Structure formats: C-alpha cells, structure tokens
Amino acid sequence: MADPLLTVRDLRTTFATDAGLARAVDGVSFTVARGETVGLVGESGCGKSVTALSLLRLIDGAGRIEPGSEIILEGKNLIALPEREMRDVRGNRVAMIWQEPLSALNPVMTVGDQIGEVARVHAGASRREARVKAIEMLRLVGISAPEQRAAEYPHQLSGGMRQRVVIAMALVMSPALLIADEPTTALDVTIQAQILELLREVQQRMGMSVLLITHDLGVVAETASRVIVMYAGEVVEESPVREIFSAAHHPYTEGLLRAMPRVGATGGRLAVIPGSVPAPTNWPSGCRFRDRCPYAWERCEREHPPLYQVGAGHLSRCHLAVEPERRARPHVPLAAASGAGAGR
C-alpha cells in the first residue's frame, strides 16, 4: 500500500481558559490515504473542528498544539515547519472550507478577486491571470455565467452558490487534501445533495483526498469510504463505512446511529443518548463515555480503554472488545439514572 498522504500521530491541542486547561484534542491519531474520503464524526464539543484547525496550525489565541504531536503531510512534519513554509502549505497543498459561506467570504471583495487571490499568493499570478483562473474555477464548480459572477459580491449570490465559490477558492491550487468542516450543514437539503455531489466529482477528477467533518452520519454514508468517530477529544471508533452501519462496535456510535431519525418510522420517541459531553477541562477518569454508556462496568471507571482492533481496519476504544459478553447485559446509564438532563 502506498504511503498515506496524511498521518496524524498523538495530536494534542489545549486551550487555556478561566476554568483551567481544556484538552480539546487529547491524543488523536489517524491517517488519510491519497484519493480517500474520510469522515470525521462526532457531536459538537468532541474536538473534531479543533483537530481540523490544528492540521493547518490555525490555532491561536489561548490555544496551542502540544509538543509531541505529529502531523505528517507528504513526508514533512507540519508541526516543525517554520510559519513561512506553513503558509506555503495552506491553500496550496491543504485547503479548508467551513460551514457558513456568507461569513467565510469577505463581504467587500468580489468573489473573483477572492478566488484569484489564492493564485496570486501561491502561483505568483498577475491580476489578469488570477482573474482568468477564477473564472475557470467558477466554471469547474458548476456556476453558470462565471464571467459575470466573478464580478459580484458574496451577498449577491445564493447560499448554494456561495458554498460553490468557497469550494472553488479551495481548489485553485489542486490541493492534495481538502478539509471540509460541516460544509453542508447550513444549506437546504436539496442544495446539500448538490454540494456533496460536487465534492465527489471534483475529488474523483483531481484525485484529491477529503477529510469530511460532520455530525451527520447520513452525509458520511454517502461520501466517505472510512469513518472516524470522535468523542471527548479522542478517537473512539474507526472503520470502513459499511461496517459502521452494519456492525458498529463502540456504544457511542451505536447511540448515534439509534438517534438518527428514520424516514418511514412512525411513532415512538427519538432515541437520545442520555447525559451530555463532559467538559474538556475535566475529562473523567477511565472511559470518558462511561456515564452515558448502557454497558459500563467498574473496569470502565478504572481503566482508560486503548484502541482495540475489532476487525479488519476496524478499531474501537471500548473494553467490550475484550469482554464482549457484557454487551448482553445492558443497564440504564448512570447519567439517565441520576436524572442529569441534556445540556450543561
């Protein structure tokens, strides 16, 4: 197998807050192969967005990437790069897009200028060349009348078009990796489908890898080949996409799947995972999911579970891997019993 494009090893990102040190990302490791689409899934607060920002070293303010973390892209450790070289990577070898395209775009610059800026920064393009490239990119992402659109401002375009512009901006330098942080969450369902289709197309054409961050398992099912589930700053499960749906191992993943509303299912209440995500300043001892887990037993409190191998390419951070018989004896999770409701 060829070398992976991206290898993340033991990434730790912390933030200094009034309430103490928040370990938002606490020892995350994974790889992304060339041309692969990997889904990174989890609730808000699990650390997936911070992981993404860490990859591009866009963490600032009170946050820092702890020494000992490694992010290896095409053989280079990004952590060790001087800032100037890191700038060469951003927008060039690795691009990132976000959820809300209206605020991601500069309101006082034309979309053409914003797309062209990438070419001017990384390829030394002149204004005219950048303009041409911008129009080409707009056409690539399926925007009609690209010459006119290039001269327009973000507020003049529809939500779906704006997200296409954002994607166009990311693809100018044909990056090897595209990180997409909830790219469709803010869009209408029909537009969502279009954007996902666009991402698939573009990825195939360019042989690009995609790290797709989302809380929506449905999106993952459509586009990713592998899924990584995060919880409380850690990876808790990793598997090929089919297996996640047919044979999820970690109780958290099970809970997520159960909570997905199904078309056609009638009556009954939506299954909810009781309790809420613990605070990143104070991760519980042992397994961080134990208070909300229907299978937890005293080992879970004592011993922090490592990532066990539970199948081909399938990892799970759960002691059920070595004591699978416990799965037959579910109980009411601690969080539900103590009446802790949703919300902190």
Place this chain on the structure above:
Amino acid sequence: MSERREEAAPAMSRAGDGDPGPWRTAVRRLRRNRVAMISLGVLAVFVAAALFAPLVAPYPPNAQPDIVGLARVAPSWSHPLGTDTFSRDVLSRVIYGARVSLGVATLAILLAMSAGTAWGAIAGYAGGATDAVMMRIIDAMLAVPRILILLLVLGLWGNISLPMLVFVLGLTGWFGTSRLVRERVRALSTQDFTLAARAMGARDLRVLWRHVLPNALSPVIVAATLGIGNVIVLEAALSYLGIGVRPPHASWGNIIEDGADQIGSAWWIALFPGLAMLVTVIAFNLLGDALRDALDPRDERRP
C-alpha cells in the same frame, strides 16, 4: 460588517433567581478593573474638593487683596498656582471653579439623558410614522454643531442665570442619546421576552417601563459617563467666549478666558484650569470605557 452573533439582551434579574443579574456582575467586573478604580478615585477627590471648597481652598476665590502688588504672580509657595490679573489666588479659583463646572455638567447631563431616553424610548416603542417623524427631527438637530446652537441661544438672550445655562446645555445634548435609546428599544421590543409580556396582557406603558427600559439603560449610562466630559468642555468653551458662566463666579472656562489674553506672560492662569479639566475628562473617559466593558454582554467571549 460580517455576520456576527446577535447581541443577546442581558438576562433580567428577578428576586430569588440565584443569578446575580447584569448590574451586579457589572459592578463586580468594574471593581476588578484597576484603571477604572483609579479614575473613580481621582473623580472622587475632585468632587470632594468641589463640595468642601470653603474648607479646602486656601483663599476666598474672589478676594483681591492687593491688585497692585500681588497681581499676576507666578506659582510660588504661598500661591501654588499663581495669582491672576486681580490678584486672586488661582488655586482657590480652580477649586471653586470645579463646583460650577462639575455641577453644571452633571445636572445638564442628567437632564439630557432623561430627555433623550424619553424621546428615544417613545419613538422606538411606537415605531411607524411616529418613529420616523421623531427621528427626522433628531437628524435635523444633530446637523447643527451644538456649540453654534448654544452660541445662538446664549448670545441672543444675553445674561442668563446658572440654572438657565444648565437647562440650555441639557436641552442641546439629548439628541444622540435619543438615537441610542431608540435603537436599543426597537431591538428589544421585538425580542421574545417583550412579546411574552405583551402576550400576558401587560399594557404598553407598563411593558416599556418595567421590561424594555431597564435593558436599554446600560448604553445610556455609558454614554452619560463618556459624555459628561464633553459637557464640561462645552461649558468651559462658552465661559471662555464670555457667554457662559460670567465673572465673578469662577468657572474653569472663564479663568482660562482671563488667562488667554496674557498667555505669553502669565501662562499659569490659563494652564491650570485646563489641566484640571483634562484630568477630569480623562478620568471620565476611562471610567466610561470600563463601564462599557463591564456592561457589555459580548465580553463574555474573551478567554
């Protein structure tokens, strides 16, 4: 200019809520701010000096002991800030001047804030045509430099008493506040808690008074603190021009007027009252900034 989270209305405190409420949190934050506390201290000293002027000032402010021998004396031990044209002690005059300048400014700004709040609240709450007309008038009034209006009124009416001066100063200063209040009231009156109050059957006036207004007041308080410096300077300017507070009453402005003609020779007469004004205004500005930081819910975000 880009999308930002909407400013949430500060939660209103109710008795027995457990939540300290926006005012108490603001006070706590303010206490922690060293600069704000120092400014408050300085202002307290000035105000105390003004209130207890007869006890603090070394000489009576209008005493002219020796026009021939003691006039225009440079700062010395017996007269730390020097004497003026009429041999009056500058330090004492500055202290008494504080009474007038601070007093006039405080009263004027209270008047202005009340008028502005009332106008703005009514306009903001009523909406529609009433709002439009009321705000158009404000636009017109804001178009003329305040000092010109004051010059007009004070110049045309000739000698006016101190209370009238306060009145006129107050009446020319409420326009900006009314706009501020109107914005806030408009924003708040469409928010859920107002709609809820009205849905519960509360009459408009009551809703305005008990629910909307307390939340709209914080920018007014900040504006008042920041604006009082302005009024102090304005009154001084008018007195300097000869149409504000007139001699023999001492006001920082007319002491400067006395010193202006002889700025080259007796520089201390114009310098010190101005310095006093500068320190006062700086203190108010620092305090106002700190108040704004303390009351602004947006600051919750800072790590």
Place this chain on the structure above:
Amino acid sequence: MRRLLAARAAQAVAVVAIVATIVFALTHLAPGDPFATAVGTGELHPAQREALRVRYGFDRPIAEQYVMYLRNLARGDLGWSFSRSRPVAAALAAAVPNTLLLMGTALLLSLALGVAAGLLQAARRDSAIDRGSGAILLVFYSMPDFWLALMMMLAFAYALPIFPVSGMIDPVMHEYLGTWGRIVDRVRHLVLPATTLTLLITAAIARHQRAALLDAARADYTRTARAKGLSGRAVLLRHTLRNSLGTTITLVGLMFPALLGGAVLVETVFAWPGMGQLATSAITTRDYSLVTAAAIMSAVMTVLGSAIADVLTAIADPRLRER
C-alpha cells in the same frame, strides 16, 4: 446608487428647512431686535430704529416674516449684514473658504494619521506600543479644544517663537512678499491651528479605527484568508482594513458637526478669519441676518459632509449600495 443620492439629497433639503425654521424661531423669540444694540450704544436714534424696522419687515406679523424668510432663502437672498456693511452672502463667501481650508487640511491629515495609528495599534495589540500610543491618544481625545489651541500658542508662538500667534496672513508684510513668500506666510499661519485640530481629530479616529479593526479581525473571513495561506500582515491590510474603513468614514460623517464646532473655537483662539469668527461676532452684534445665515450654512456643510461620508461608505461597502 443613484437612488441613494436622490434620497440623501431630499433628506438634506428637509434638514436644512427644519434648521432654518428653528433658527428663525430662536432669533425672533429672543428679546430685542437687531437694532436694539445700536440704539443702546447711541448709534441709532429710536425713530430711525423704527424706520429701519418697518423697512426690513420687522413689524409685520411673524407668519408673514417666516414666509418672506423662507422665500428669500430659497432664492438665495441672504440679506444684508449690518455689522459688516456688506451683503451676507459676500461675508459668508469670504469666510467659508478659510474654514474649509483649515478643516480640510486637518481632516485629511487626521484620516491618514488616525488610520495609520489604529492599524499600528491593532497589529501590535496589547504591546507597549499599543498601550503607550493609546494613552497619548486618550490624552488628546480628552483635551478641551480651545485650551489645546492656547497651549500650542504658548509653546510655539510665545515660548518658542517659531510660528505666528494669530491670523491667516501677516497683516503688515503679506502684500510686500513675493509669490513664494506669500505661500510660506500662509502655510506658517496655518500650522498651529491646523495642528491643533489634527491632534484632536486624529485621537478620535485612531481610537475608533483600532476598535473597528479588532472587531473586523474577529470575523470568519479572516480565518478563511489565513487558511488560504496569507500572512498576518496581508490579512490585516487586504481584508481587515478594507472592512473597517466603512465604519470610520461613517464616524467622520457623524462627527462633522463636532468638527465644525471645534473649528469654531480654534478659529476664535487664533483669530482665523473663518465661519467661527463670523458666527461669534455676528451673535455679539446681533446681526440677525448674518447669524441665521451662518447657522444655516453650518447645517448645510454638515449635511453635505455626512452625505459625502455616506457615499464614500457605500463605495467602501458594496452591501450598502442596494438601498
């Protein structure tokens, strides 16, 4: 864009009309009339005063006077200035350019300095430079304008006699100077008043610009710009700055009345022959026509100033152009 201009123009006319009415009301509510002072000083005999009153329509009912007044205004007839013995329009025409020169110079300098200062502070946020310059700016922001003018005069015209004390030109020598000499003379006289105003305005602009920049820097598009590989400086200059200028220009537009007021005081201190001097002397001599004209003129200037600011803001922020 055209609709924006049309709307602004209509607003401007409305505002000027309201101001004119208010000024009319004030001048006619005040005790006395333009000729009272003259009678007091013995220049006019009471009978002459009566004759003048009739002649200028002061005996007519107020409503009629108001209509006459508005009609004259619309026609551009500003009346006669008693104190200056020339048409009001002429007196204004002589004074306004001088004020514009002073204010214009100060405004341009202040914008450049203020934006630069704000940029420097925002780029080096919380550093010694930021705090230090912030303190200095605060001091100038809090300073009484006329007092600063006096202190400037003290420092640079008396203590260090580098610049002239007052006026716009040297009253004695100016006629005999060559072209170059005259220019230098004018510039020398401009320095102190313009510097005073500049210091005051720069402080206000810099404070605002810093806040506007820090605000704009929190926006999401700066994160996008960094993800594109732009350096911190490029992000600041190419993205954040452009987004913050709009509010600064709006601020200047809003500050116009205050600017004019400041100019009035500075002019008075330095005896600069502009609108400020005109207004103050007109009021003390109760030259009603001149007073009303000066007040209206300043309203016009303010309205024009804020209209220009609005247009500039729309140029800076394309989202505002649709209205």
